[in-house]
Amino acid sequence: MRKLLNAALGACLAVAMTAGAANADAPGAAPHQRFDLGDFRLESGQVIEKGFLTYVTHGTLNEQRNNAILVLPSLMGTHHRHDFLIGPGKALDPGKYFIIAADTLGNGRAISPSNSETQPGPKFPQFSIRDMVDAQHRLVAEGLELDRLLAVVGLSMGGMQAYQWAASFPDEIAAVIPIVSMARTSPWVTAIWESQRQAIMADAAWAGGAYTEQPEKGLRAAAASLETWVRHWDWMDKEFTDNRQVVGWLNERTADAAKNWDANDFIYQTRAEDLHDIAKGGDYAEALARIQARALLMPGSQDLLHPPADSRFAARHIPRATLVEIDSDQGHMASGS
Structure with missing residues (x-):
């Protein structure tokens, strides 16, 4: 590549x-x-x-x-x-x-x-x-x-x-x-982003965007979805030998996202894509x-x-x-x- x-x-x-x-x-x-x-x-x-x-x-x-x-x-x-x-x-x-x-x-x-x-x-x-x-x-x-x-x-x-x-x-x-x-x-891409925004907003810690600490649960749910959409099943099915491995991998990836992302920044940038x-x-x-x-x-x-x-x-x-x-x-x- x-x-x-x-x-x-x-x-x-x-x-x-x-x-x-x-x-x-x-x-x-x-x-x-x-x-x-x-x-x-x-x-x-x-x-x-x-x-x-x-x-x-x-x-x-x-x-x-x-x-x-x-x-x-x-x-x-x-x-x-x-x-x-x-x-x-x-x-x-x-x-x-x-x-x-x-x-x-x-x-x-x-x-x-x-x-x-x-x-x-x-x-x-x-x-x-x-x-x-x-x-x-x-x-x-x-x-x-x-x-x-x-x-x-x-x-x-x-x-x-x-x-x-x-x-x-x-x-x-x-x-x-x-x-x-x-x-x-496309509407397809906006639907993907909106599903991830809704995951963040469903976290009570989101507080309408006026949070004092990152809504970690929502961010991790959004990141898990994104990690899946940016891959392909052909790669994933070859990369992992059993289902427990992919769950562990997702947990590691979403933990990194929760540390490095800001929820409002993610929402604003994805909405910029919508436009x-x-x-x-x-x-x-x-x-x-x-x-x-x-x-x-x-x-x-x-x-x-x-x-x-x-x-x-x-x-x-x-x-x-x-x-x-x-x-x-x-x-x-x-x-x-």
Whole structure:
């Protein structure tokens, strides 16, 4: 899987380079940087007060200023989500590219319900994928003073943001690489997220989002559901020799989620996914056809969370799209970890 991802991404980035114009922090990791958004107005008209994004960079911007790549994490992921793709000889090689690994609205590092001083918890306004991208555009254009990106790369929800970049700023990116992602969220995906939100809200500790301690039981139930949906039965039935093993594995995974997740952040980010649609309710095929960037679409062949049918449809309508399916029995986790 990783070899396929590295090879496919590397090939796409090489083409874009020639064609384009103008979760824990390890010791020695790239230093965190912060970009202040101020009072950030959302597409709904609401305002996030004292907004900010956090990010790290790898590599050096070249003299032509045309080797910058923005990488965006999955749901509840951080700027470390793509670390397995970043490094010498890998697809995102700091020796070739200036890599901006950004945190997104609501992930607990950038401004979020969990860390807002003036709008904590349920007082935080609901944001969208489009709002995430508008904030990132401010970082790129104002904070880093870049007028064009070589590529935007993202896994899962990060891929949704990559699609939105291509739709919102068609003249400012050369390539877009959504991995196990969708250009609009389907009712199927929203139903999965809502089932997990309801699990959190059913915990008495949830307290309408105004909890003083995390609703651990609800979080663990939501995480158990998510861990199942991001896998595939072909992988799971081979991985575990008896049913007791899978129960133990789920208990370990959900305990980690309960330690690392914030319930409000999870709810807000999944609701941002619910709102995702690059066509804004209009003709989906036409919205895809307006994407000017080269597009490398990489769905998982057995992905249950983000089924590959959407990427196949997108590949038929984006003018310069290449479809590379990740043939894997790991479902959504075909994206790598």
